[in-house]
Structure formats: C-alpha cells, structure tokens
Amino acid sequence: MLETSARLLRLLSLLQAHREWSGADLAQRLGVTPRTVRRDVDRLRELGYPVNASPGTGGGYQLGAGAALPPLLLDDDEAVAVAVGLRTAAGSGIEGVGETSVGALAKLEQVLPDRLRRRVSALNTFTVPMLRAPRSPVDPSVLTELAAACRDSERLRFAYRDHSGATTRRTVEPHRLVCTERRWYLVAWDVDRDAWRTFRADRIEPRPPHGPRFPPRTPPAEDLAAYVSEGVSSRVYAARAVIRLHVPAAEAAAVVGPLDGVLEPDGESACLLRTGGTSLDVLAVHVAMMGLEFEVVEPAELTGHLAAIRDRFSRALDRSARSGGGGTGAAAAGGNCAGES
Template sequence: MLETSARLLRLLSLLQTPRDWTGDDLATRLDVTPRTIRNDVERLRRLGYPVHATRGPAGGYRLGAGSSLPPLLLDDEEAVAVTVGLRTAAGGSLAGVEESSLSALAKLEQVLPPRLRRRVAALGEYTVTSAATPGPRVAPDLLTLLAGVCRDRERLRFDYRTHGDDASRRDVEPYRLVNRGRRWYLIAWDTDREDWRTFRVDRMTPRVPTGPRFTPRPLPEEDLAAYVGRGVREAREPFTARVTVYAPAGTVVQRLGYWGRPETVEPLDGESCRVTFGADSPGSMARWLAVLDADFDASDSPELAAAVREQAARYARAANPGSA
C-alpha cells in the first residue's frame, strides 16, 4: 500500500486525466478502500484542488477548475513536450511572453529528472534552428479577445489596415483563428460586404465593447487551414496564367517545388501538361518558368507572352553582349 503522500500524488495524477472516476475504480487502482479515497479527496480539496463529485450509478470524481492554479503533475512525455513548447514560445510570434516563458522554463528544467533533462538537452544540442524570419508579432491579450468572441459568438468591430496600408473599419461575425508560421489570421463573416473574409490579426485594432451575439453560419469550407492558405496565395499572386508545358506532369511537379501544388498541374498526355501559375506580375512568372527546363507555350496569356519575349531578349543579349 502506498504511503499517504505518495498515494495523494498518484490520485492527483489519475484525476488529471480528463474523465470521471468512480470511487471503486480509484480504490482498485490505488489498492485502498473507497472510504480512503473519500478521505484523500478531502485532503486534495484542502490543498486547493477542486475535485468535483457526483452521486449515483453514473457519478464519480473529476478534477475541475478553481479560483487559482494548483500544481500540476506531468508524465515524462508531457514534461518534454511542455519544455520544448516553452523554448519555442520564448522566440515565437507572440509578443510579451518571452520573459514568462523563460521563467516557467527555468522552473520546469530545475525539477526535471536527469533522464528527461538529457532528452531535452539533446533536442537543444542536435536541433538547428534557422534565424527567425522577420515578421509581425501579436499580443497574447489580442488573441485571447478574438478567441473569446469566436467562442461566445459575439460580433466584433475593429479598425483594419490592408497590405496596401488602406484603412477601414470592419464589423464582423468572428469564427476561427488560424496560425500560419509567424502570422495569425481571423476567419469572419463581414456583415457590410456580406461575404467571408480573412484578416491578418497583426493589422487589427479591436473596438470594445464587443457587439451582440449572432447565429452561427455554416463555415466556408471544412479545411480552414487550406482556405486561409489559398486566400494568402491569391493575395500574394494577383496575376495568374495557364501554360502548356511539354514535359510529364510528375516531372513538372518535381521541378516546380513550392509552385508545383497538385491542383495546379493537369496532365494532358504522357509527355505534356497544363500548369496554372500564380505570381505577383507577368515578369516574375516569366523568370520562374526557366526552372522548368522544358519547352512551353505561353500564348494563351498575352501579358505573359510579352514578358517571356522580353526575358528571352535579355538572355540573348547576355549570351552575345556585343550584338546590336
């Protein structure tokens, strides 16, 4: 039989599992009587752990939320995951959390057993992190506000600045937050434009108080991460064109890399395919077409064809600088 202090820690570990435990289940796990479980639950409550109990055949014990945060028990994998997460948060896209992340990290690493400390140290020693890509940072309280209005179905008013630095005021029904790398996006129904919109969170300045509650609508699509990614690409690539490439579709996908998204390459036969490109201008698309290392037909787009001719003339001059 476990000593009282060890048994309380074991009981607390079981209660932190998100499920209801009957007294008999806990007594069997800890090899004690149900009466001992009831006494131990009272001890945990006096220590500040909000253990809820329900009566009846379907009742049991569950650890709930209280007015203050009591100590938590983590297993080995959870401790490693939290440690790595804190290290990442110390240099991530959230502003104002570096100091608190480092403080929590120091406390956690101080009590890690040697076997876990070695695992975490190995992750740090043998993992190479590239220099952080410059990008906007978002205050945690702004994300908390947005998550709250999404949860509570409350309309939100905010000032917004577009990529072109145009200012506007928006009134929306917020639905989801999406994180892509160092950027956060809000998916919302714009009540003035009567359409779905995606907003960069770092360009938003909310106006409080929030608005009235709204009735939720069906989301624009199930995969919201793909929905945001497609919108970001369309905003970044306003010019599109379809090009026939005289090479197998699989070869083109390999050579395109990032651009070779499966939905943009349509096989025509075993030796050719049609590719839909997106770029910020015809000139940049013409330059990227060189990576295909294959013949292609850009005549369907007059703007792209003109940019290809200009690029070809530049290459011709580079090959024979003395020509007229």
C-alpha cells in the same frame, strides 16, 4: 489516502484536458459516484484550484482562472514537447515571446526528472533550427484573445487595418487560427459581409465586449492551411495563374512555400501551382525564378509576358557581349510575389 490523492490528480488532469465536464462524465471516468466527484472538487478548491460549477442538465465542472497559476500535470511526452516548443518560440512571430520563453524554459528544466532532462538536452544540442524573423509580430495578448474566442465559439469584435492602412470595424464568428512560418491568420465568418474571411492577426485590434456565443458553422474547407495559403497567395490578387511544374509535388514543395501558392499533384511527375501576383509581369518573373521546368496552363496571356521577358534578357545578353561585359549569363534576384489580404 493514497488512493484519494491519486484520484485527485486524475481529476485535475481531466479538468485541464477538457474545457467542461459534466458530473456524470467525471464520475464514469474516475469510477466513482457523482457525490464523490463533488467532494473531490471541494478538495481541489481547498488546495487553491478554482473549479467552477454550473447547475442544471447542461451544467458541469470547469477549471477557472485563479489568482495564481496552479501546477500543470504533464506526462513525459508532453513535458518534452513543451520544453522543445519553448526553445523555438523565439521564431514564432509572437511579439515579446523570446525572452519570456527563456524564463519559462528555465523553470521547467529545473523540475524535470533526469530522464526527461536528458531527452530535452539531446534535442536542444543536436537540433539546429532554421528560423526567420517574423515579418509582423503579433501581440501575445491579442493572439490568446483570438484563440479563446475560437475555443468558446464567441462572436468577436475588432478594428481591422487593411494593406493601405484604412481601418474598418468587423464582427465575426471566429473559427480557427492558422500560422505560417512568419505570420498568423484568423479564419472567421464575417457577420456583416455574410461570408468567410481570412484576417492577418497583426492587423487585428480587439474591441470587447465580445459575444454572444454562436453555433459553429461548417468550415470553408477541410484543409484550412491550404485554404489560407490559396487566399493569401492568389485570391487576393487581380492577376492569377495556374502553372504546371514538371516535378512531383513533394519536390516542388521544397521550393514553393505556403505564401507562393497552392500545389496540387498532377500525375506522378508533375504538379499544378495556383498562384497570383500584382501583375502578369510580376507573376512571369516569380515563376521563372523558381528554377523549375514549367508550362502555363492559364491564363494564355501569361505566355506573352514570358516571351517579352525572354526577349528582354536576350537583348541584354547581346548588348553585354558586344560591350565586352562577359555575355555568358545574367544575374537576377527573385522575390516572393505572394502576399496577404
């Protein structure tokens, strides 16, 4: 009996870890016959776990959605990760998650063994998160719908609102969700435009039904985070530039965020920044306000805008000195010129 119970727990863990299993694969993992797997699946169903089965050579077993949420099986590291993740979820940019996370965390901590509760408590007590409020919250149901479509390789239909407020109907083959510190993006193949596109999740309004399924395509880049970063910080702008920063890429990364541009190492003591802005004037100010030594690689016209800004500051300092305004410096507030499509 004890052996059977342990096997049922192992079977449930496998079903939760993978979307679909063939009977032969489960039998091999559990070290039993396919007939035993069928009996164990029936036992799980009797316990209230909705295990779906599809016949045929391409069929298999899949843990379905039930009327009630069954217990999850988590190992020690997974339980700690979930608890810590719930604590920081308030800054994830998902609308309404903060209050829900508190309730879920309370339930989880109630059933955690003492050894794990101490680990979670230590991380919570001695960790100070630096979280910024999301710019545009995303409805959690929209996010989960997008994630499910990516997982199932299912065509997705939605209304998309652009930066001007205009709405278009889109049909895409979703690939991945990419999240920055303050926004979520969907990387997908746009069926009508026959090209890869990046969509802000907060501007997506799903329009089911979705489908059919599609064979996955080769992604637009191996590093999707860099791909999205380049798209939202430079590709969408008419004014683009390549700047050589005279600091190592790791040092520049402390100043240049994903929405500011894409960094590429350029030797041991320099790196290249690919960025964009609404105009060359905006780009010039943006780069100058980073506080890093730099030079313009391209376009050459940007150097003229930098010279104009230099002369403007010089004239301002001269006027301030003549009027007794101090003349020892100038205060400027810089902002992020990068944005999203």
